[in-house]
Each structure stands twice: as structure tokens, then as C-alpha cells.
Amino acid sequence: MKQSTSPALVPDWRRALPERILMCLPFTLFFPVGIMYAGILLFYIGLVISGDWRTKLDNVRSTPLLVPILILSTVSVVIGLTTDKVPETAQEFWPGFAHYQTYILLLPFLSLGYGDWQRKAVKIFFGSAVVASTLFVANALHLLPDNTLFRSYVLYQGNKSILLGMLLAIAAGWMLHELRLRQDHRWLRIAVLFYVVAALILLSKTRTASLMFFLMCGLMLMQNFNWSWRSLALPLLLVVSLYGGCKYATNLPPPATCSINDAHVAPWEVIKIRAVCTIQQVRDFSEGRKIDDDGMRLEIYKITFGMIAEQPWTGHGIASWMPNYQKRSQGLSSNTMTTPHNDYLLYATELGVAGLFALIGIWIMQLRIAYRMSKSAEISIRNRAMLLAMLTSAMMLGGMFNAILRDGVFGMAFMILLAIPLAGVRRSS
Numbered sequence: 001m002k003q004s005t006s007p008a009l010v011p012d013w014r015r016a017l018p019e020r021i022l023m024c025l026p027f028t029l030f031f032p033v034g035i036m037y038a039g040i041l042l043f044y045i046g047l048v049i050s051g052d053w054r055t056k057l058d059n060v061r062s063t064p065l066l067v068p069i070l071i072l073s074t075v076s077v078v079i080g081l082t083t084d085k086v087p088e089t090a091q092e093f094w095p096g097f098a099h100y101q102t103y104i105l106l107l108p109f110l111s112l113g114y115g116d117w118q119r120k121a122v123k124i125f126f127g128s129a130v131v132a133s134t135l136f137v138a139n140a141l142h143l144l145p146d147n148t149l150f151r152s153y154v155l156y157q158g159n160k161s162i163l164l165g166m167l168l169a170i171a172a173g174w175m176l177h178e179l180r181l182r183q184d185h186r187w188l189r190i191a192v193l194f195y196v197v198a199a200l201i202l203l204s205k206t207r208t209a210s211l212m213f214f215l216m217c218g219l220m221l222m223q224n225f226n227w228s229w230r231s232l233a234l235p236l237l238l239v240v241s242l243y244g245g246c247k248y249a250t251n252l253p254p255p256a257t258c259s260i261n262d263a264h265v266a267p268w269e270v271i272k273i274r275a276v277c278t279i280q281q282v283r284d285f286s287e288g289r290k291i292d293d294d295g296m297r298l299e300i301y302k303i304t305f306g307m308i309a310e311q312p313w314t315g316h317g318i319a320s321w322m323p324n325y326q327k328r329s330q331g332l333s334s335n336t337m338t339t340p341h342n343d344y345l346l347y348a349t350e351l352g353v354a355g356l357f358a359l360i361g362i363w364i365m366q367l368r369i370a371y372r373m374s375k376s377a378e379i380s381i382r383n384r385a386m387l388l389a390m391l392t393s394a395m396m397l398g399g400m401f402n403a404i405l406r407d408g409v410f411g412m413a414f415m416i417l418l419a420i421p422l423a424g425v426r427r428s429s
Helices: 012-028 033-049 053-062 066-082 093-099 102-110 116-140 159-181 186-203 207-223 229-250 267-286 293-310 321-328 343-374 379-401 408-422
Strands: none
Touching (some): 012 116, 033 102, 033 408, 053 066, 053 102, 066 093, 066 343, 102 408, 159 186, 159 207, 159 379, 159 408, 293 343, 343 379, 379 408
16 A cells, blocks of 8 residues: 655645644534534635645545445446436435435545544544543433533434444544554553443443444454464353343343333443343344334334345335335334435345445455555554454444434544545555
8 A cells, every 4th residue: 555645735734724624523523413514614625725636636536445436426326317216205316316425525535645634633533532421421420411512412312322322432442453552651541441431331322332342342353363272262252151141131021111211220221221122122023023113123124125125136216215115114113214224225225236236345445455554564554454444344334233324424424534544545556
């Protein structure tokens, strides 16, 4: 991998302005989405006045992600032009089409070259995660006001609350990587890591985010894996423990409620309730029994698979999932859902096999880039390789349980974070 640089063709303060804005954007992700969009607007303004467009365009043309991104956008255009638009989807077509262009919005961020701003961006992201963890703690102590700025910390508000947990998980994974790389302030780094992880697991109320963190821990273990009985013992112990825990949870009495907003219990009890509800809902669904709102994803997945089987190659068309699903889910608790809570199923339903493969192709390319970065002779590039691998793995896992690219709250947040390890990375000549 090579790193791109920008010649000083304009005054330094103008040239550095987009980098300074972008490195601060991770902080905006922990607050209402309007603050994030305001920061992105400031970035675009800074990009316009920063000059040196030839270098920036060269950076975009040279990014390894350019071709996969254009393939996904091309597939969405072709599907949009060739599939029939029924009246129910006409109003939602253009918003739906825009969602499939989310990765296009990564390219302006990648127009920036490699620089010290990336290291600072990681530090700001870590600091922001500590602030967010403190806000979760303040809410647990009933010290946080219920206003627009902090509402997602006070109340569980769907996608925004899930995103907060995901951000804490990614920050914790990156902190773990930094802990391995750097020896300075070791005990402080360990204390901060445990603080963020505690807020993630005990207070953020999102199962997906906790799974993301454990997945990233697994990546760290795999990085140093060697074939021995000792190396195999820990994964085997975890599998046995997980199986035993699931068997135990299926035999417990059902909780009084699976709604975490209605369950006024200690944080550690919330973990138990969510785990028991999830396991028991999977069991009930597999046995054909009635499930409640906490298990509605299972019925969403089942009906969506049937929709995919009807049009597997071309899909049903952009913005077609919701009206098609509502016709097939009359009388079910999930009838009002706007997405299948799964990017893989959403892309397969609306864009067919080509759209699904285009999405997976982008994520595979991100992993390939991370692997190539890990083999670089430059230590700064090698250090960013694990950040990209962790973030990509988190996206691939998150896409199994949430439509992270269908919702702008998730999509733009991940594009901002992707820019940190990816900016300045170029195709090998």
C-alpha cells in the first residue's frame, strides 16, 4: 500500500481545514443526528475552499474501494430503471435510491491524504466514547436531563440508541488494539477500556453492540493465534459455556416483560432479561409458538426469505420491501416495520443477487485492504490495518441484525469512521 500526499498549493490553514473538521466528526456521532449533518456540511465547505483539487481527485481515483462502490451504485441504477414501480413505492423511490448511494458519500472523505489528523481523530473518538459512557452513567444515577441533546441516553430510541452502543463497541475494540501497540500510560488505558466496556454491556441496552465487541476481541486473538492445545482450549471453553448458558436460559421462567423500557431493574438484570428473552423467543419460534415484539425479527426474516424466493435474481425493486412486507404480514406485530432489520435481506429483496453480491464485495474488499495494510513496510499503515478489519467485521455483523446502510443514522456514522483508517490508502501500482 502507498500513502498519498498533497502538495502545498494553497495556504496551510485552508489546506488543513477539511482534515481538522473530519477528525472532529467522530464526536458529533454521539449526539442528535442533526449535529452530525451540520459537521458534514462544514466538512464539505472546508473541502471546497481547501483547493488542490487535482490531488484530491487523484486520491479518490486511487482508492481501492472506488470500483466496488461504483459497481453497487451502478446495480442500483440498473435495478431502478428496469423494475416496475408500483404506486405504493413511487413516493419512497428516491429516498430508497439515495440510501443505496451511502458509500458514494465516503469518497469525499477519502479525497484527503494520509496525515497526523488520523491519529488525532482516533484520540477524539476515544475521548467521545468516554464522554458517552459518562452520560450513560449519569443517566443510571438519574442525573441526566431528558432533553433533545441527551434523549437517546435517557430513553431507548431505536436506531440512535443502537448506534450509541455500536460506537462504544467499536471504540472499545480500537482501544484494545491501541493497548497492544502502546506501552505508555498502560494502566490508564486499561482503566478507560474497562470503563467504556462496562457502559457498553451494562448501560447501552443493545445486544448487537456487545456481540460486535466480542467479535473484535476474537479478531485480536486470531492475530496472535498459533496451533496448540492451549490456544484451542479457550475457544472450546467458550463454545461449551455458551451452549450450557443457552440450555439453562431455555428452562428459566419467562421474564415479566422483554421491553427494556418497561423493565425498571438494575443494569445487570437488563443483560439477563435480554439474553433470556432472545434465547426463549428463538426456541418458541422454532417450535411454532407465538412470539412477542422482542422476537419479531424472526418472523420478519421468515417472510422476507419468501419474498426473496419470488424474485431472487432481479429483486422486487428499490423501496419495495415495506409495501410487499405489509401485504404479507397482516395481523402480525411486525406489520409496521419499515426495514427487515438486516442489510443482506434488504439488498437481496430489492436489488436481487447482484445487489447483495455488490454489497458483500465492498466488505470483502475492505478486509482485503486491511490484510494488505497489515503487510505494509510502513508501521503507521500496519497500525491502521486492525482498525479497518475491526470496523469492517462490525459492519458485517451489524448488517445481520440492523439495516445499517438503509438508515442515515448508521450509514454516515460508519462512513466517517471508515475514513480514519482508509484515507491515504492507494492501490498498489
